[in-house]
Amino acid sequence: MNQMFFSEDVTRLLRDALREDIGTGDITTLSVIDSDRQGYGRYIAKEDGVLCGMDVVEAVFRMLDPSVVLTRHMEDGASFARGDVLAEVRGNAVSILSGERVGLNLLQHLSGVATRTREAVDTVAGTSAQIVDTRKTTPGMRVLEKYAVRVGGGSNHRFNLADGVLIKDNHIVAAGSITEAVRAAKRRAPHTLKVEVETETMEQVDEAIAAGADIIMLDNMDNETMRAAVERVAGRALTEASGNMGERDLRSVAETGVDLISIGALTHSVRALDISLKFVVE
Numbered sequence: 001m002n003q004m005f006f007s008e009d010v011t012r013l014l015r016d017a018l019r020e021d022i023g024t025g026d027i028t029t030l031s032v033i034d035s036d037r038q039g040y041g042r043y044i045a046k047e048d049g050v051l052c053g054m055d056v057v058e059a060v061f062r063m064l065d066p067s068v069v070l071t072r073h074m075e076d077g078a079s080f081a082r083g084d085v086l087a088e089v090r091g092n093a094v095s096i097l098s099g100e101r102v103g104l105n106l107l108q109h110l111s112g113v114a115t116r117t118r119e120a121v122d123t124v125a126g127t128s129a130q131i132v133d134t135r136k137t138t139p140g141m142r143v144l145e146k147y148a149v150r151v152g153g154g155s156n157h158r159f160n161l162a163d164g165v166l167i168k169d170n171h172i173v174a175a176g177s178i179t180e181a182v183r184a185a186k187r188r189a190p191h192t193l194k195v196e197v198e199t200e201t202m203e204q205v206d207e208a209i210a211a212g213a214d215i216i217m218l219d220n221m222d223n224e225t226m227r228a229a230v231e232r233v234a235g236r237a238l239t240e241a242s243g244n245m246g247e248r249d250l251r252s253v254a255e256t257g258v259d260l261i262s263i264g265a266l267t268h269s270v271r272a273l274d275i276s277l278k279f280v281v282e
Contacts, residue, residue, distance in 0.1 A: 039093030046274035065095035117152025129254035136264035
């Protein structure tokens, strides 16, 4: 099992999800299925996509009943087509049915994130742009969603507020200017952390360059302005395109020469893929 799933955060998430869904007991399953009945089912794809979350499904069943066996036909990161059998599960029928929904919810959602990310990565292939996520994640789900982004071929931006300095518009107002904000950050923050500044105009880009920003975010700029900003930066800092990138033509954005394209929609509004678990009579 992937080392990620030994983390306390993921373990707590899965336990809370099972407690939320099962409550005091799966009354339907307990009412109609004998407690010693064995079951066998297949995870079947109802549409094309990129697989992510099999470790999660396995962890769910391990929490409920370690005797349940999940046999994978594909690993995370694999592309699948409609009709493909992704995995098989065998064991106590009550355990399988009680954990079915939690496992499927997470598998469908994470596969949706990985699929959307893969689409974005493929769109910018051949350019210098790298697809990255944001902190616009589902509360409590960040570690899993950012994992899914990596599975889809993207990269992670900051995991949390401690991971780097990102001076945004409200920080600039509070500090007085970009110059003052960068100066304060370089004086107080650990020297190992990069300093990124959000800019909305060419004047702000110039100020961020002069202040010594390591990364300059080009927020809600049109392609022509971004291209001019990249030329102005001239390699003195990394450039990041941001602002409703999930609705933009990513190829044209990448062709402006930006180094990074951050897309909140990879996680905050992705559509879950259609995957089902079907019991098979043996």
